[in-house]
Amino acid sequence: xxxxNLLLPHSFMVAGWIIASVGVVTFLLAVIFDIEFSFxxxxxxxxxxxxxxxxxxxxxxxxxxxxxxxTISSIGIIIGSYFAGFSRCRExxxxxxxxxxxxxxxxxxxxxxxxxxxxxxxxxxxxxxxQNIFSAISPLFYMLLFHITLFLxxxxxxxxxxxxxxxxxxxxx
Amino acid sequence: xxxxxxxxxxxxxxxxxxxAQRVGVSRQAINAIERGxxxxxxxxxxxxxxxxxKTVEEVFTLEEGD
Numbered sequence: 001x002x003x004x005n006l007l008l009p010h011s012f013m014v015a016g017w018i019i020a021s022v023g024v025v026t027f028l029l030a031v032i033f034d035i036e037f038s039f040x041x042x043x044x045x046x047x048x049x050x051x052x053x054x055x056x057x058x059x060x061x062x063x064x065x066x067x068x069x070x071t072i073s074s075i076g077i078i079i080g081s082y083f084a085g086f087s088r089c090r091e092x093x094x095x096x097x098x099x100x101x102x103x104x105x106x107x108x109x110x111x112x113x114x115x116x117x118x119x120x121x122x123x124x125x126x127x128x129x130x131q132n133i134f135s136a137i138s139p140l141f142y143m144l145l146f147h148i149t150l151f152l153x154x155x156x157x158x159x160x161x162x163x164x165x166x167x168x169x170x171x172x173x
Numbered sequence: 174x175x176x177x178x179x180x181x182x183x184x185x186x187x188x189x190x191x192x193a194q195r196v197g198v199s200r201q202a203i204n205a206i207e208r209g210x211x212x213x214x215x216x217x218x219x220x221x222x223x224x225x226x227k228t229v230e231e232v233f234t235l236e237e238g239d
Contacts, residue, residue: 045238131230153210154201 011085014092015155020140027073036067074136085143095154111138178202178207181225196220 029035085103089096114134122130182192189207193200196217205211206221212226222232 089199091199092218093198095198095205095211100209139204150201154205155200 006086007092008083008087010088011088012083013089016083016085016087016143018080019042019076020084020143023078023080024140027067028079030069030073035069037069042118061163068129077140078136081139081143085139089150096150097145099149099153103142103149106145107142110141111135123137146165174212174239175209175236176206176231178203178221179231183229185225187224192224192233194222195224 111134115131116135118127118130178192182189187195189203190200193203197205197220198217202211202213202217204215206213218229218233222229225232
């Protein structure tokens, strides 16, 4: 079986799941409890607001006057989803390739459909916000779709239950 | 596409795991093929039937609409 050089090593998968889970939980907590603080708030809290950092402000979203919680959790979700979705399974075969292709196609279809809806029905700031949300959650959607279908299509077995092919281990009879 | 992999496995008394190891795929792939959830490539189909010492047509059969 051909090796897939575009995929990350299998060890990235666990790290990806952890990072994405922490990102999702942080994002949801920030939404539910309305937690918001910016780079400037941290500077004030640490008493560093007197120090001139003019060049840094606006350099990136991390140092701009926007919520750090949302920015960092979104970055976590994207990186975590990338690691978990695009790392090699323990046994990468044509079946996992087929499921990857299927999950990517569905994700791409939904992303393009959402883009079309946003182009027609959203404008101004709403356009950017909604478009950004769809772009950010698409890797998470792909990752979840791939792993769920892998579990559902290959996990059920009359001999023993051991989850998806990404966690497949050979057991003695 | 229907297949008789489960029956053939029972005849030579091997598990899904053993068959998977012999043809070089995951056990989940064999499970999905057995249950008709995934149609294998020609290469994998030939590897599978070789384990049972049969021809492709003896193990895999086309259904109406295939």
